Amino acid sequence: GAVVSQHPSWVICKSGTSVKIECRSLDFQATTMFWYRQFPKQSLMLMATSNEGSKATYEQGVEKDKFLINHASLTLSTLTVTSAHPEDSSFYICSARASGGLRTDTQYFGPGTRLTVL
């Protein structure tokens, strides 16, 4: 089956530092990737939609200057949490929408990245 990877799987950082999370589709191309975050005992909330070669679309209440998204290729999207603070501690999950072929339009989720900001 289709595989989406995320790196790192977990990260602990000091307040004020920036953290980059990678989301890769390993065996398919994805023109669209989605970034979600999940706070403890809460559901997944969509943060932004990332389209290859164009600017990301952010959900209301998500600061685009704080959560930088880059989708430079059909298999890679990155989320950078700039100047992270403890309230940014969360579980970040990406999904990739397959484009073309039999899997087209199917979404595959990555395993998530646990971010802890001290």
Added chain:
Amino acid sequence: KQEVTQIPAALSVPEGENLVLNCSFTDSAIYNLQWFRQDPGKGLTSLLLIQSSQREQTSGRLNASLDKSSGRSTLYIAASQPGDSATYLCAVSRGNQAGTALIFGKGTTLSVSS
């Protein structure tokens, strides 16, 4: 704005019981509905996907139904096992177009005792 509600929030059953998890959504204009499983601290495992034109999907001991007009879906788990213990998430597509983001419910946390 689409909202997804899951009832109950938590459920504890003895091994072997059949059980039903409920999901409701406010906007019936969806492309599909999915049920996921999430183990503590882990990512999502897709269980079943129902297209808006379908009424149900089955996989092993799992059966999911969809009544789009009433905004409801159920996940039926037959002969529950301790390994079924996890949080079950229901999600609908945002809008009735393919490939849109998903709107998730808060989940039902299931505990199956042996």
